[in-house]
Structures are given as structure tokens and as C-alpha cells.
Amino acid sequence: MLNIVIFGAPGSGKGTQSEFIVEKYGLNHISTGDVLRAEIKKGSELGKQAKEIMDKGQLLPDDVIINILAATLDSFKESKGCIFDGFPRTIPQAEALKKMLAERGQQVNVMLDLDVPEDELMVRLIKRGQQTGRADDNEATIKNRLNVYHSQTQPLVEWYKKEGLYSHIQGLGSLETIFGDICKAIDGK
Numbered sequence: 001m002l003n004i005v006i007f008g009a010p011g012s013g014k015g016t017q018s019e020f021i022v023e024k025y026g027l028n029h030i031s032t033g034d035v036l037r038a039e040i041k042k043g044s045e046l047g048k049q050a051k052e053i054m055d056k057g058q059l060l061p062d063d064v065i066i067n068i069l070a071a072t073l074d075s076f077k078e079s080k081g082c083i084f085d086g087f088p089r090t091i092p093q094a095e096a097l098k099k100m101l102a103e104r105g106q107q108v109n110v111m112l113d114l115d116v117p118e119d120e121l122m123v124r125l126i127k128r129g130q131q132t133g134r135a136d137d138n139e140a141t142i143k144n145r146l147n148v149y150h151s152q153t154q155p156l157v158e159w160y161k162k163e164g165l166y167s168h169i170q171g172l173g174s175l176e177t178i179f180g181d182i183c184k185a186i187d188g189k
């Protein structure tokens, strides 16, 4: 089993690189952002709650996200492992993931931290907002998402360093170069 956490600020390339990883390593992919956007599209109760929170650039409550993750994990019947994209985003989520995997006789093998300067994140997300109309990709919400990232999510860097699972990835450059660095980090574990 190969379980990978792909980590980074909004717009750092988590979703983009996850697709390459899935293709090469044959893993299941859990993107909590994609799950929430699908719920918004369906118009479910969870979707209504998610839309209100995501439009402000805030995080969903930990218990809601942890329940989604457990249900998604159990829906994979035969699995070589999983890429966790956009989860964990808080320390309680990281602790819950550790416990959830341990209960299934598994563990996180590596945490990949995609490091991208803030001005580049802004450029990427504004461009995506213009191209796709994604509701949370506008300047005010992006600023909020970056603040939330610094206060609630970035402390996970130290948490994963202590676990001995941290791997720094330069997230600026061509998709191929970044993916090459990611493969080296995965294969070295």
C-alpha cells in the first residue's frame, strides 16, 4: 500500500500533480475539494453548507470532512493505496487520518509539500477563476484562503516533519519537472 499526502497552499498544483501520480502509480484519488464541489452541484444539504463556507474561503468543520474521508476510503474495494489531495488541512484532520489508516493496517508513506511563492499562487488562481468561473477563485476569497492556509494548514509542515514523512517539492516550474521531483520523493520512500 502506498499512501501519499499532497500538500500545499491553494493553487500550488495539488490537483494537477495528483492526476499524474494516479496515472503512474495506479492509486485511488481523494480530493476533498472535488467531493464538496460535487455535493454543491447535487444541491444536497452538505453542498449547501459547503458552498456558504467555501465562498468565504474558510474550511469546513473537521468532523464533517473526516466523515467524508472515512466513507470515501471505505468505498475503495481493491486498492494499491491512495493520494490524499487537500486533506489533511488541520492538525485534527492529520491525527484522524493517521488513526483511520492505522485501523486499516496502513499508514501515510510520504507527505509532499508543494512550495510556491504567494504572488504566483495569486496569478494562477485568478487565471483559473477567469477560465472556469470557479466561485472561490476571486481576489478577495483567494486572500482569505491564503490567510486560512497560513493560520490553520501550514502548521502541518512541522507536524509531518516530526512524523519523519515530510518531503519538500519546488512547486514553481514546468509540470514535468515538478512531477519528476515528486517521483524521486515517492520512489525514495
Ligand code: B4P
Residues within 6 Å of the ligand: 009, 010, 011, 012, 013, 014, 015, 016, 017, 032, 033, 034, 036, 053, 054, 057, 058, 059, 060, 061, 065, 085, 086, 087, 088, 089, 093, 124, 125, 128, 136, 145, 171, 172, 173, 174, 175, 178
Ligand atoms: P481545493 O479544491 O482543495 O482547492 P485548492 O487548494 O485551491 O487547490 P487545487 O488542487 O484545486 O488547485 P491546484 O493547486 O492544482 O479546496 C477548495 C475549498 O474546499 C477550500 O478552500 C475549503 O473551503 C474546502 N476544503 C477542501 N478540503 C478541505 C478540508 N480538508 N477541510 C476543510 N475544508 C476543505 O491548481 C491551481 C491552478 O494552478 C490550476 O489552474 C492549475 O492549472 C495551475 N497550475 C498547477 N500547476 C502549475 C504550474 N506548475 N505552473 C503554472 N500553473 C500551474
